[in-house]
Amino acid sequence: METNDIKHDEFVINVGPQHPSTHGVLRLELWLDGEEIIDSKPHLGYIHRGIEKMSEALGYKQFIYLTSRMDYLSAHINNQACSLAIEKGLQIEAPARAQVIRVLMAELTRLASHQLWWGALGLDLGAVSPFFYAFREREMILEIFEETCGSRLTMNYITPGGVVNDLHPDFVRKVKVLIEQLKGNLHEYYQLLTGNVIFQARTRGVGILSAEDAVSLGCTGPVARASGVKCDVRKLHPYDGYDKVEFKEVLNDKGDNFARYWLRIEEMKQSIYIIEQLIDNIPEGSYREKLKGIVKLPAGEYYQRVETARGELGVYLVSDGKKEPYRVRFRTPNFSNLNALRPMMKGAKIGDMVSMMATLDLIIPDIDR
Amino acid sequence: MDVNKNTEPFPGEIYEDETGNTNFLVSSIDKLSNWARSNSLWPLTFGTSCCAIEMMSAASAKYDWSRFGFEVARATPRQADLIIVAGTITKKMAPVLKRLYNQMPEPKYVIAMGACTITGGPFFYNSYTVVKGVDNIIPVDVYIPGCPPRPEALLEGMMKLQEKIRHSRAYVIDKPKKEENDD
Amino acid sequence: MTKEELKSYLEKTFPGMTQEENIDFLVLWVEKDEIFEVARKLKEDEATRFDFLFDETAIDWQTHFEMVYHMTSTTYRHDLEIKVKLEDRDHAELPSMEPLWKAAEMYENEIYDLFGIRFSGHPHLRRIFMSNEWKGYPLRKDYQDDDVISL
Numbered sequence: 001m002e003t004n005d006i007k008h009d010e011f012v013i014n015v016g017p018q019h020p021s022t023h024g025v026l027r028l029e030l031w032l033d034g035e036e037i038i039d040s041k042p043h044l045g046y047i048h049r050g051i052e053k054m055s056e057a058l059g060y061k062q063f064i065y066l067t068s069r070m071d072y073l074s075a076h077i078n079n080q081a082c083s084l085a086i087e088k089g090l091q092i093e094a095p096a097r098a099q100v101i102r103v104l105m106a107e108l109t110r111l112a113s114h115q116l117w118w119g120a121l122g123l124d125l126g127a128v129s130p131f132f133y134a135f136r137e138r139e140m141i142l143e144i145f146e147e148t149c150g151s152r153l154t155m156n157y158i159t160p161g162g163v164v165n166d167l168h169p170d171f172v173r174k175v176k177v178l179i180e181q182l183k184g185n186l187h188e189y190y191q192l193l194t195g196n197v198i199f200q201a202r203t204r205g206v207g208i209l210s211a212e213d214a215v216s217l218g219c220t221g222p223v224a225r226a227s228g229v230k231c232d233v234r235k236l237h238p239y240d241g242y243d244k245v246e247f248k249e250v251l252n253d254k255g256d257n258f259a260r261y262w263l264r265i266e267e268m269k270q271s272i273y274i275i276e277q278l279i280d281n282i283p284e285g286s287y288r289e290k291l292k293g294i295v296k297l298p299a300g301e302y303y304q305r306v307e308t309a310r311g312e313l314g315v316y317l318v319s320d321g322k323k324e325p326y327r328v329r330f331r332t333p334n335f336s337n338l339n340a341l342r343p344m345m346k347g348a349k350i351g352d353m354v355s356m357m358a359t360l361d362l363i364i365p366d367i368d369r
Numbered sequence: 370m371d372v373n374k375n376t377e378p379f380p381g382e383i384y385e386d387e388t389g390n391t392n393f394l395v396s397s398i399d400k401l402s403n404w405a406r407s408n409s410l411w412p413l414t415f416g417t418s419c420c421a422i423e424m425m426s427a428a429s430a431k432y433d434w435s436r437f438g439f440e441v442a443r444a445t446p447r448q449a450d451l452i453i454v455a456g457t458i459t460k461k462m463a464p465v466l467k468r469l470y471n472q473m474p475e476p477k478y479v480i481a482m483g484a485c486t487i488t489g490g491p492f493f494y495n496s497y498t499v500v501k502g503v504d505n506i507i508p509v510d511v512y513i514p515g516c517p518p519r520p521e522a523l524l525e526g527m528m529k530l531q532e533k534i535r536h537s538r539a540y541v542i543d544k545p546k547k548e549e550n551d552d
Numbered sequence: 553m554t555k556e557e558l559k560s561y562l563e564k565t566f567p568g569m570t571q572e573e574n575i576d577f578l579v580l581w582v583e584k585d586e587i588f589e590v591a592r593k594l595k596e597d598e599a600t601r602f603d604f605l606f607d608e609t610a611i612d613w614q615t616h617f618e619m620v621y622h623m624t625s626t627t628y629r630h631d632l633e634i635k636v637k638l639e640d641r642d643h644a645e646l647p648s649m650e651p652l653w654k655a656a657e658m659y660e661n662e663i664y665d666l667f668g669i670r671f672s673g674h675p676h677l678r679r680i681f682m683s684n685e686w687k688g689y690p691l692r693k694d695y696q697d698d699d700v701i702s703l
Contacts, residue, residue, distance in 0.1 A: 016465075017462065017465050018415055018465065018469060019444075020414055020444040024417065024418070024421075025417050025462060043680070044680050044681060045459075045461050045680060045681035045682060045683070046417070046459060046461050046462040046465070047417050047418055047456070047457060047459060047462065048459060048461070048498055048681040048682070049457055049459060049492050049496055049498060049499050050492075050495075050496045050497050050498050050499070050690065052691065053495065053496075053497065053690060053691055054492070054494070054495045054496055057494070057495045065491065066491065069418065069419055069491070072418065072419040072422060073422070088575060088576075116422070116425075131429065132429055132430045135425075135426065135429035135430060135431065136430070136431075138426075139426070139429075139431045142426075152423075152517075152519065153419055153422060153423060153517050154419060154516060154517065213654075215603055215604050215626055216603070216653055216654045216655065217654050217655050218604065218605060218606060218653070218654075218655030220606075229626060230626070231626070236629065300574055300575070301574055301575075301576075302575060302576065303576045303577065303622070312606070314606065314607055314622075316607065316609065316620075318611055326611075327611050327612075329607070329609045331606065331607040331609075331622075335658065336606075336655055336658070338658070339654065339655060339657070339658060365417075365418045365419075368681060460683075461682075461683050495700060496700070497690050497695075497697045497700050498682075
């Protein structure tokens with residue numbers, strides 16, 4: 001819709017780039033009839049940094065640091081996707097110890113990301129306490145990361161060939177302490193928000209996304225699984241030893257805000273289950289397969305799909321034999337999940353827009369790259 | 370914390386006002402108002418990318434920033450007096466940042482958090498949209514390096530800003546010094 | 553369908569179109585004029601039912617463009633990659649896939665913004681990442697910018 005075909009009783013408001021409830025710099029133009037939303041149009045590009053173009057000038061081992069900054073809440077998983085794509089091109093496989101370490105780091109990242117999502121969800125809907133409770137376990141996870149990887153948020157720990165360093169000697173003990181605490185607290189967190197009357201009214205029956213819409217719009221991850229679409233990449237195209245661990249793919253068929261909320265809490269439980277299976281059985285061996293100094297991939301295309309905390313990330317590498325990639329394309333989950341906002345918002349009120357964006361869990365730098 | 374002895378006013382220093390008379394009252398009010406201002410700075414919630422998550426960590430219970438007075442984080446620039454620019458600024462976002470800075474009332478302060486805001490950070494080479502340093506757009510008081518800086522680094526940067534405010538002069542009108550050879 | 557069954561199905565339904573195979577997907581090369589019909593057939597045919605377009609992008613090979621579509625089926629779980637070669641760099645144009653898959657709307661906006669390829673039949677083609685006054689298409693290989701500091 002254009003601003004020219006506005007009727008005389010509609011008005012257009014701008015939910016600007018700097019706003020406390022858009023999770024990043026997203027600008028939404030809303031056509032309103034009173035309090036009801038008729039149409040919406042997103043404006044992007046406020047954090048477009050040109051990562052795809054920059055990667056064409058860097059070597060294969062170097063452009064991985066840029067991907068940590070795309071979806072910064074699943075930094076390990078982004079690095080894992082790029083490393084797997086490069087390993088596919090070189091036709092090597094990481095040693096068994098490195099694969100288990102990668103899965104552990106990925107599941108810890110998923111836990112940390114969902115914790116922050118839960119805290120931010122409470123904050124958006126008006127409840128301030130969940131924010132402080134959520135950061136309790138998240139800080140424990142980030143401490144574990146810092147001891148092994150060196151950094152809390154943008155750690156370049158997973159590289160082609162394996163991982164950069166071996167685990168810290170204290171890693172296993174700290175993860176076990178974390179799991180015990182988190183298992184006890186998760187039930188408390190669920191009860192803190194779920195029974196609240198205001199929360200139920202803002203999430204049940206609000207923001208319904210049907211399964212056909214989810215598939216046609218390209219949504220993946222918890223957004224699509226809450227509408228009943230089976231799309232977990234860890235089950236469909238397993239990588240890095242995910243076919244050797246047991247876990248359930250959580251589905252729900254209601255498709256409203258509450259379904260997405262419930263699904264992420266269940267996914268946290270599944271992540272805890274995966275970590276419990278692996279933490280005592282980390283195989284011995286080398287943690288990295290040494291690659292040559294300058295990596296050159298043979299000419300061709302390589303596509304790798306992984307499951308981040310928000311959906312399916314695809315890394316598409318086109319190589320022409322030189323030491324830099326010819327074209328790197330990141331198929332990011334949030335770019336398609338943003339499409340889900342438009343059909344969900346037709347006929348809803350402005351207050352519902354905030355709760356819909358909170359349960360969609362968008363990270364805007366992932367959309368803009 | 371080390372205090373730069375050269376900028377602290379000499380205990381017996383007294384300020385001159387515009388008539389040339391020395392005024393003891395203004396210097397005490399200055400100290401009082403600087404103390405009050407530095408201990409209750411209200412930041413504007415402005416985070417564009419990854420550094421915003423470390424800012425949220427600094428706001429949460431482990432590295433609490435409300436111990437220093439930064440409790441109330443405002444969503445509107447009209448009620449804030451500190452803007453912490455956390456995250457990369459691109460060419461499309463730069464006019465928005467300038468407009469937000471202009472909407473803040475005086476006295477206002479700016480902290481540039483993270484390597485992206487100091488010189489463009491990891492996006493310095495080969496990026497066609499990143500503004501290489503936020504001080505091309507707005508004047509900056511404190512720079513905090515890191516990618517992203519730890520929450521403790523952000524707290525130290527805020528404490529340095531508090532120190533800077535305590536050593537500033539608010540109510541003094543500086544008269545130009547008379548040269549010796551002037552007549 | 554497995555890869556072999558899909559290969560024979562494609563040979564039967566679209567005779568004359570070259571097929572390749574790379575390490576991940578089966579690749580089908582389609583001409584520019586037939587892409588919409590081929591895509592519609594692949595989506596609506598009961599045997600294949602490709603209802604999930606999960607990536608659409610373009611590659612600049614300095615003499616021509618290459619459009620790449622990746623699609624999969626939620627019922628049969630097979631994947632396919634379709635490529636289209638575009639010779640004309642200055643006036644590259646293709647029919648839009650938005651009537652078939654709604655996800656294509658944003659992908660095509662991005663390709664128009666960064667490469668300059670136009671799509672006919674798109675509901676509202678606009679620049680989404682760069683501002684409207686930006687000159688040039690950044691992801692092309694011959695893009696010049698005065699204030700890019702290169703390594």
